[in-house]
Amino acid sequence: MDKTAWFVVTLCVGLLGLNFWYQSEQQTTPAPAQPAAQTAPATPAAQTPAATTATTPVAQAAAPVVTRTPQIIATLTSRDAEGKPVARYNFQDLGGSVRSVDMLGKAINSTRPELAQDVSINGSASQGIGTLMFGLSNTQAPAYDQSPYQIIPDQTNDTQVAMWARVGDLIVRKIYSLKPLKVNRDGEEVTVDGNAYVLTLKVDIQNTSANTLAANNWGLYAGGMSQISKEEGNYYTYYVRLEDGDFEKENPGSFRPLIFGSDKERIYTTGCDNLTWGGTMNQYYSALVKPTEGSGNNAFYAAPVKYTLPVSGEQAEGVELGMGIPDFTLSPKTAEMQGGQKSLSFEIFTGPKLNLMLSDMTADFRMIDRIMDYGWLYLISYPMNWLINVFYGWFGNWGWAIVAMTIVVRLLIWPLYLKSYRSMKAMSSLQPEMQKLKEKYPDDQQKVSMEMMKLYRDRGISPMGGCLPMFLQIPIFFAFFYVLQTAAEFRGAPFLGWVTDLSQMDTVCTLTILGWDLPINILPVVMAISMIVQMAMTPQAGDPMQQRIMKFMPVVFFLFCYTYPSALALYWTTTNIISIIQTIIIRRMPMPEPKAPAQKKKGKKGFLERMMEAQQAALAEQQRQANMRNVTPKK
Secondary structure: OHHHHHHHHHHHHHHHHHHHHHHHHHOOOOOOOOOOOOOOOOOOOOOOOOOOOOEEEHHHHOOOOOOOOOOEEEEEEEEOOOOOEEEEEEEEOEOOEEEEEEEOHHHOOOOOHHHOOOOEEOOOOOOOEOOEEEOOOOOOOOEEOOOEOEEOHHHOOOOEEEEEEEEOOEEEEEEEEEOOOEEEEOOEEEEOHHHHHEEEEEEEEEEOOOOEEEEOOEEEEEEEEOOOOOOOOHHHOEEEEEEOOEEEEEOHHHHOOOOOOOOOOOEEEOOOOOEEEEEEEOOOEEEEEEEOOOOOOOOEEEEEEEEEOOOOOOEEEEEEEEEEEOOEEEOOOOOOOOOOEEEEEEEEEEEEOOHHHHHHHOOOOOOHHHHHOOHHHHHHHHHHHHHHHHHHHHHOOHHHHHHHHHHHHHHHOHHHHHHHHHHHHHHHHOHHHHHHHHHHOOOOHHHHHHHHHHHHHHHOOOHHHHOHHHHHHHHHHHHHHHHHHHOHHHOOOOOOOOOOOOOOOOEEEEEEEOOEEEEEEOHHHHHHHHHHHHHHOOOOOOOHHHHHHHHHHHHHHHHHHHOOOHHHHHHHHHHHHHHHHHHHHHHOOOOOOOOOOOOOOOOOOOHHHHHHHHHHHHHHHHHHHHHHHHHOOOO
16 A cells, blocks of 8 residues: 555656646747748749650749738638528638638637637638648748639529639639538438538639649648637647548647757658648647548648737747648640649538537548547547536536536446545554554564555455545546647636636636736635545545645645636536545445455465565565575685
8 A cells, every 4th residue: 555655646746747847848939930931933943843844833833922911702601500600711812712710609609808809710820721832842931822813603602602713824713612511321311510610622723824734742721720819728739630540740849859950940741641631720729621532642731830819919839731732734725625624622620629529520521539639538538528518418507517527427436435435444444553563673664564465465455445546536637637628618618606717717816926927716725625625534544654745635736726727626626525525425334344355266366465475575585685695705
């Protein structure tokens, strides 16, 4: 028990320390990044000429430099199954792309003034989503299609926007369409709510010149992103991709190696294995592009960018990404036939990170739910998120949903908690006998440990029984931590009174002390008090030093929760209160008399027997070596 308790405490402190270090590293303000090029030069140097003189790189047909401000030429509004608007797509003329996507209704869900501004995905990126990119490379910024596109009236309506432009010797047509909510799955029509945040894009490219044109190192801009406001963590800003079935993510810090190499202004990676989709995401929203087969699945381009936050005007670091397009050639136009054509198609997701919604989309948008970024705790985080959504449907309040979910979790581990309490109670009753052993063998700690193990075995006590619930609660705690940190449901969600946003601290006021602003948060204080009460009701086991360390744990968790979202303190406070109630119930239950374990069959030994044998063997070996030293003649 002693060694186990030390291990648990060390593990907790180590995990907390690692988390603080990681977040401090992620929030360090980097050197300004080189902004991406805004306009397309006539001939990007990165384009590779064709093998024959009859073939001309498409780069020579790139649009001329345009310096004017893009104009919004069309909008589309998507609606959910109830007919309520959820997203508004704003299309610009330059590049014929999606300038921004305004989140509407439930996708904003913010009551705090500093977060109540419109959430606009890709709102301050350098280009619009869907812009063609030319000359992708690691050596210089790409060129972007800045041609002025025009609306095609007879193909534009409430569900799609069609446009065209002449890009040098090319004619480019684009059709953006809202994806239908109802889809056919296995012969049955079902509603996919996430499709309200998906656009389909078809791009048709036609050669109008008398030369064969080669399109090399092309791409499609997939969007850029940073944090929305300074109150939300920038350490969740990533460029992401699904490559060969594995979810990969990189933050802006990946452009600045800590040890080897120099800072990078961009990354262009080719030869990717089955690049299914890619894009960017922040704490609560994401912008992804999924090419269809043949439209792009082997390369991506990423670069750091600077953003200006809408409310505060502060600078924030973000990332942008482009999906590579496989090289192709277009045959020349002749008197007998039109020039060669190439068709590309994509799906564009721009919406909130709602776990259940994303999970329902995976049949058409493979593994899109991985952007929730639960990591190896996915098997715990997903059911917790599902439970919270179920309870929200009952109560209509995310705070009460968290409380209800916590009650369910505590009920599930009730048998373990009961066993743990009784084990710790029994161990606590052995403290006088353990003290006698320490006095009997003051200089032989190994002998004391062996006698303690024998004492545990004779009384039928398992030292691990008192620690198992503690081990179990650690992954549960961090699983909920990840649910909280990436769930758009909690953004701006109120609970009770002063708790107006579960995704932020429950600050009631701010004190300025020596020029330092100290937020006064209530829930972490309640959490620490409830933890102290709960620990005071728990039987004390282990030596005095271990007991003092365990009493220090409320301070550790208080500091951990103080600057994190109030939902985390609400969860841990609820856990402590339920533990107090469970402890009161257990203390009123009769304690079973300690009994020696039943005789085990020959060849099958329990944990204590194996541990005792190992210690006895170690002690015998130590004694043997000591005897050898004693009989060795001195020179």
